[in-house]
Amino acid sequence: LSRKDLTNQQLKIELENSLTRISFLAFFQHALDENSVHFSTGTYKRYESILSKLKKFKKTIQFDHLNEAWFNEYRAYCLKLGNASTTINGNVIAIKTFLEIAVKSGIRLSFKLEDIKGGSTHGNRNYLAPAELKKMFEYYLSPYIGDSEKIILGTFLFGCMTGWRIS
Secondary structure, eight states: OOSOOOOHHHHHHHHHTTOTTTBHHHHHHHHHHHTGGGSOHHHHHHHHHHHHHHHHHOSOOBGGGOSHHHHHHHHHHHHHHTOOHHHHHHHHHHHHHHHHHHHHTTOOOSSOGGGSOOOOOOOOOOOOOHHHHHHHHHHHHSTTSOHHHHHHHHHHHHHHHHTOOOO
16 A cells, blocks of 8 residues: 555564554554653543544544545534534644654555644633732632632632633
8 A cells, every 4th residue: 555565574563553554543553552652641641532532433444535524524523522623623633643653654645634734722712801800809808708719719819810721
C-alpha cells in the first residue's frame, strides 16, 4: 500500500501489530503505545479517550476510507454525542496528529491532510461584571454567610482573581 518492498521482518511486524498499514485504529493504538513516553499523562489519556470514541464510531477504519466526508461524518457523530465544537475540533486535531505520524512512517493517504481543518479549540468565555464581583465579595465579608458557603465562595473569588477556569 505504501509502494515499498515488504520484507519478512516487516511482514512479521505488520502481522503482530494488526496490519497497522491498513487499519487506522490499529495504527493509532500502536503509535500511541510507541510514543507514550513523549506524552504527558493528561495528553495520553485524552488520546486514549479519542481512540475509544473512534472505535465506538466505527468498528474498523481503514486508511483508504479516510477523507473529508469521513471527517464530516465523524463530526456529526460527535455532535450527536453532545460534544461541544471545541471538543470535536480537538479530536480532529488529535486524529490529524496521528495521521501525520502515519504519513511520516510511509503510509499514503487519499487526501491532503492540510485540507482537513481542525477548527478553534477556544471555548466561550463569560465574564462577571465588576459590580457582580463586588457584590459577591461583600456577601463573603457579611455575617450572613455560613462557614461552608464562605469556603466555596472564597475559592470561587480566588479563582476569579487569578484566572482559574470555572470547570
